[in-house]
Structures are given as C-alpha cells and as structure tokens.
Amino acid sequence: MKLNFKKSGSGEPLIILHGLFGSADNWFSIAKELEKDFTLYLVDQRNHGDSPQSADWNYEVMADDIKELMDGEGLEKANLMGHSMGGKTVMKFGFKYPEKVNKLIVADIAPRFYPVHHQRILEGLNAIPINELKSRKEADDILSTYIKIPGIRQFLLKSLGRNESGGFMWKINLPVITEKIDNVGEEIVSDKTFDKPTLFMGGENSDYITEQDKEDISKMFPNSHVIFIKNAGHWLHAEQPAAVVETVRAFLR
Structure with a gap:
C-alpha cells in the first residue's frame, strides 16, 4: 500500500x-x-x-x-x-x-x-451520525457524553474531515478499526x-x-x-x- x-x-x-x-x-x-x-x-x-x-x-x-x-x-x-x-x-x-x-x-x-481499552472511545466515535452531521460542535457534543477530557476529544476529532460534497467523513477507517481493535494490542x-x-x-x-x-x-x-x-x-x-x-x-x- x-x-x-x-x-x-x-x-x-x-x-x-x-x-x-x-x-x-x-x-x-x-x-x-x-x-x-x-x-x-x-x-x-x-x-x-x-x-x-x-x-x-x-x-x-x-x-x-x-x-x-x-x-x-x-x-x-x-x-x-x-x-x-x-x-x-x-x-x-x-x-x-x-x-x-x-x-x-x-x-x-x-x-x-495489551488488552483492549479503547471501547469507550469507539462507542463515542460510532455514535456520531457522520452522514447527517452538521458541525464539528455537534460531533464534540455527542463525543463529550463518552469522553469527558476536552483534549482527548480534540485529538480524536482531528480525524473528522470533509468529503467532496462538503459533508463530513472519517479519515480513519472506523468500521475496520472497530471490528479489528484486538489487533492493536x-x-x-x-x-x-x-x-x-x-x-x-x-x-x-x-x-x-x-x-x-x-x-x-x-x-x-x-x-x-x-x-x-x-x-x-x-x-x-x-x-x-x-x-x-x-x-x-x-x-x-
């Protein structure tokens, strides 16, 4: 690749x-x-x-x-x-x-x-309706119910990008990371x-x-x-x- x-x-x-x-x-x-x-x-x-x-x-x-x-x-x-x-x-x-x-x-x-310890982060990221998302603030508000520390949320939301039509998209492959998170450890x-x-x-x-x-x-x-x-x-x-x-x-x- x-x-x-x-x-x-x-x-x-x-x-x-x-x-x-x-x-x-x-x-x-x-x-x-x-x-x-x-x-x-x-x-x-x-x-x-x-x-x-x-x-x-x-x-x-x-x-x-x-x-x-x-x-x-x-x-x-x-x-x-x-x-x-x-x-x-x-x-x-x-x-x-x-x-x-x-x-x-x-x-x-x-x-x-290392045992998996990113479940809460993954729950929060997957809770964001990426196809209907209107703003980064909306994403942060949703993520804040899962992740309390603003600095961590800010880091995670750096992977939030824009697609060709102007909507939001994940720059990380969230489905594969969620499915295969065990591989990281x-x-x-x-x-x-x-x-x-x-x-x-x-x-x-x-x-x-x-x-x-x-x-x-x-x-x-x-x-x-x-x-x-x-x-x-x-x-x-x-x-x-x-x-x-x-x-x-x-x-x-």
Whole structure:
C-alpha cells in the first residue's frame, strides 16, 4: 500500500509513525526541530489520515507498508521511530527487515500483549451520525457524553474531515478499526533477536512500560536501553516535546 507521508529536512532519513486514531500531523511540532538534522518522513499509517483504507489491518501488513515506502523513496536504510501502535509497527518492521534499519526508537509501548481499552472511545466515535452531521460542535457534543477530557476529544476529532460534497467523513477507517481493535494490542514475537541499536522511550507517568517489560525488552532487543521522559504520560511527544527532541537527537547521533 502506498502510504501518504510528508517529507522535510535534510540528512540521515528518519521515518516517524503515529499511534492509534492519530496521523502524521501529531508530530509536526517535533518535526520542526528534527528536520534541522534529518530527512523526515511523517507517515499516515493505513486506515489513518490521508493514507488508503483497507480491511487488512495488522502489524504484518503495516510493516510491509513501510518497506514499500522505503523502496519507493530509494531508501536502503533508515532510522525508524513509532509511538504506541506505531511503536509496535516499527518493532515488527525491525524483526522482519533488520537490514533496512539503522536505529529504532519505540515511544511508550512494549512488545507484550495489551488488552483492549479503547471501547469507550469507539462507542463515542460510532455514535456520531457522520452522514447527517452538521458541525464539528455537534460531533464534540455527542463525543463529550463518552469522553469527558476536552483534549482527548480534540485529538480524536482531528480525524473528522470533509468529503467532496462538503459533508463530513472519517479519515480513519472506523468500521475496520472497530471490528479489528484486538489487533492493536497483539504481542510482537520473533524467534530472533533484533540486534541494532534500539531506544525505548517511555513516559515517567505512563504505565505502558513496566519493570517486567524491561526484562522482556532486553531479551528481544539486546542492544537496547529504556529511558523515561520526566513529567510525561503516554503522549510524551505532546507533553514534553523539547525533552523528546533532545533524547532523539542524542540517541541518533
């Protein structure tokens, strides 16, 4: 699948993948700093943003999408960074195509299985009558009965776009994501280790990477280390962008 991406900057290539319900736009503030040192590829993963939609949606095909992107851009190797779902995509890519990776950065996710915890979000999004929707405020009002935190609603409604006739449409493939949400939490497994330099960058206030995870990470990624960004939760790149930029630069250099 040919993914939509935004390319900027110059230098060694760095491919950045967003998380569930997100898009390349989530990384714009980070990109403005990192593009001074790297050629950035901010990618919309399949079923998100402006990339094509498909009924096939798992880490196997998402890793293959990145391979196709790199081949299309003539990239023999690149650094890859992914947040949450995107982190699992880059892990899968690393195990499947290790020869294509220089360094790997995984933001606030571990290889283990995660139980589904997005049911309320999906209920809220599916409650919005997309074909009859009159305004973004109407969508926000409906979503507010399911999601109380305005910042989360604002993030989710970034996936609300306009169609050719002027009506509203989802830029995410909501039916497929709803049906196959279990795939997001699936464990990343391999009968081999990934030996390239790898950074697991967690949020200090997040519980996505635990002490047990650190043991498993060291076995699967023997050339890795785990650090935690202070005063940050799961959305570490939004909460502490300067610290994330500094950490990424230091690791890749």
